[in-house]
Every structure is written in C-alpha cells, then in structure tokens.
Amino acid sequence: MSAHKTTIKLTSAHRVQRDGPETVARFEIHYHQYLNAQGEPVHSLPDFASDPDRLARLYRAMLLTRVFDTKAIALQRTGQLGTYASSMGQEAIGAAIGTVMRDDDVLLPTYREYAAQFLRGVSISEILLYWGGDERGMNYQRTREDFPISVPVASQTAHAVGVAYAFKYRKQPRVAVCVLGDGGTSKGDFYEALNLAGVWKLPVLFVVNNNQWAISVQRDKQTAATTLAQKAIAGGIQGEQVDGNDVIALCDRMQLALDRIRDTHEPMLIEALTYRLCDHTTADDANRYRPEEEVEAQRINDPLRRLKHYMVNNGYWNDQKEEQLNKACIDEVDAAVKAYLETPPQPPESMFDYLYEELPDALKEQRSHAAGRKRDD
Numbered sequence: 001m002s003a004h005k006t007t008i009k010l011t012s013a014h015r016v017q018r019d020g021p022e023t024v025a026r027f028e029i030h031y032h033q034y035l036n037a038q039g040e041p042v043h044s045l046p047d048f049a050s051d052p053d054r055l056a057r058l059y060r061a062m063l064l065t066r067v068f069d070t071k072a073i074a075l076q077r078t079g080q081l082g083t084y085a086s087s088m089g090q091e092a093i094g095a096a097i098g099t100v101m102r103d104d105d106v107l108l109p110t111y112r113e114y115a116a117q118f119l120r121g122v123s124i125s126e127i128l129l130y131w132g133g134d135e136r137g138m139n140y141q142r143t144r145e146d147f148p149i150s151v152p153v154a155s156q157t158a159h160a161v162g163v164a165y166a167f168k169y170r171k172q173p174r175v176a177v178c179v180l181g182d183g184g185t186s187k188g189d190f191y192e193a194l195n196l197a198g199v200w201k202l203p204v205l206f207v208v209n210n211n212q213w214a215i216s217v218q219r220d221k222q223t224a225a226t227t228l229a230q231k232a233i234a235g236g237i238q239g240e241q242v243d244g245n246d247v248i249a250l251c252d253r254m255q256l257a258l259d260r261i262r263d264t265h266e267p268m269l270i271e272a273l274t275y276r277l278c279d280h281t282t283a284d285d286a287n288r289y290r291p292e293e294e295v296e297a298q299r300i301n302d303p304l305r306r307l308k309h310y311m312v313n314n315g316y317w318n319d320q321k322e323e324q325l326n327k328a329c330i331d332e333v334d335a336a337v338k339a340y341l342e343t344p345p346q347p348p349e350s351m352f353d354y355l356y357e358e359l360p361d362a363l364k365e366q367r368s369h370a371a372g373r374k375r376d377d
Helices: 052-077 091-100 114-119 124-131 155-170 188-200 229-235 247-264 292-301 303-313 319-341 348-352 361-376
Strands: 009-012 025-028 106-108 176-181 204-210 238-243 268-273
Touching (some): 052 124, 052 247, 052 303, 091 114, 091 247, 114 124, 124 319, 155 176, 229 238, 229 268, 238 247, 247 268, 247 303, 348 361
Parallel strands (some): 106 176, 176 204, 238 268
C-alpha cells in the first residue's frame, strides 16, 4: 500500500441551510510507504535513497541495535542484566529519528529507541548500566539535554510539552521529539499533551510506535479509533501514518515534519506502523497471549531485511560488506559489555544523593543506616 506525499487535510465546510444536518468539518489521514516488504519502490523516492553512504549508515544503526538487543537479552538470561525491553522489529523508527533530529533538539524516549539514542551519542554501556539498575546510565555524557528512558506509560508526553514551551519562550528553532507506544495513546497524559501542544502551538513531534501490542493487549482492544494518527485531530494538530518498517519513508516524512514544525512552531503526530517481533520485555512471555503464526507472518516486514534488499537490488550492498559490518557491530557491542561489567557499582547509600538539594532528617538516618550496613557486610 502506498500513498501520495500529502498531509492530513482539515477543512471546514460552508454552513449551508439544509433540511438535514450540516457538515462543519472533514478530516483525512494519509498513509506513506516508499518500499514494500521486498524492498521494491512503490512510490517516488527522496534523493537520499540513492546515496549509498547514507543508506549504509541507516542500515548500520539498525544492525548495531539488533546485535545489541540479542546480547542484552543474553545478559539478562544469565543474570548479568535486569529486566530488559527489546526493540526487535522496530529498529527503523529509532534509526530514522536519530538521523533526522538536529543535535540541539531534545529526545524524550520510551524504552525502545536505542537506535536513536546511539545515533545521538548515548553509549551502549550507558544503556546497559541503566538496565543493570545503575542510574548513572541515564546521565548521558554527550546528549546532556535528552531525557532519560521513560518506563511510566505516556508521562513523557507532558514533559515534551514543557520542553517545547521552553523552546518557544526562548525563541529557539528547536524541536522536542517525543516517542510513545500505541498503548500510550489511550492515556490521559497523551490527550492533555496533545491539547496543550495544539492550543499553544508548540514545536513538538509526537511519534507513536504502533507495534500492535500494549504488553498483552492487542491494538483493537485498546481503542476503537480507525487509526492512532487521527487522535491528533482532537488536539487540532496534523497527524499521518507511515510504514514503520520502511526506514526511507520514515526519514523522509519525519524530516518534512521537523522542517515544518521548526518553521511554523505547530506540532505534529506521526503514527509509525510496525510490529513487535519480541516479548514486551524479558519479564514477559508473549506466547501466552499471541499466536506464533501471527509473529511468523510479520517477519517478512522486518525493517533490516527490507532495506538490505533495496540496497542489494541497487548494487549498494553485498555479502562482503554485510560480513564486515556484522563483525564490527559485534566487536563494538562486546567492548561495551566489557566496560559495563567492569564498572564498579555505586554504594547503596548513593540512592539518597540525588533526591533533594538538602536531605531531610528522616532520610539522613536511612542513608546512614544503608552506609553502615555496607560497612558491616
């Protein structure tokens, strides 16, 4: 399925006296896909789609994330990492976001945007530290203003509105890019954020990773809306659907959206249609609620497979390049894992050190107790 390069249309009808009810508004949601599941163009492609270097960088971002993902799950299964959220099958969304954002934009992620975070300078070892229970992992050494991973569902949408308001107040040409899952669009936080973003005309892009499952709740049990993109209409902002497994379409549509937001300071929402090929987290067993046949049928849409086919078909990629890149990604992940495992843990009392500017007396006593227990041990 493909679509013309158009955006949502919000048109008010002329009020004409009729016998029946009058139409006061009409809305359309458009869907965008440039490559089909076989990596074949179904729509005119943007110029960068013929740039082998840029395509290779996109593919590398997705492959590195896939290699990291596999290693992180192995670490969790062997007791060397805490509960971990995989991004398998959804890497194109993060890769596109990380590619099109400017350095001074601010990312407000959920727990599946590793590709975007890596492209923006967050290190693999920092992400491992976070999932290992060490909050220093969210104290990014490079992207200092990007927000930490948000596990509470949709709470980051309100934060994004605050960030975007600061940009508008300071008259800065920056954009807050907020990512949430399909389940997050059913939360009150999301609707409140849309409403304020629309009323205040804020420079924020909401990206909905519609992977069809909110933990064990499938898409049609979450909401009766035909699309999630149409929820933007309630906030008076534009929304559209994009094939979330087509990294070329994602990059193009997100770049157009960011340019428009930067020029007009009017928010926008992109619903990226994809599929969660993995469990919700390593604490989940999707086999309990999701038929394996459904998962297998979705593997043809794997975003890595799609971009690779396109590059091979156009002479941009071959087996030798694939082997070299795969080895480089494995080496990079292994080095990050080594750094993570060799990082000395923080003392238990450090959990009190960043709560208040001045610690209350009650917590001072608890901190001393934690420190004393450590010494006794």
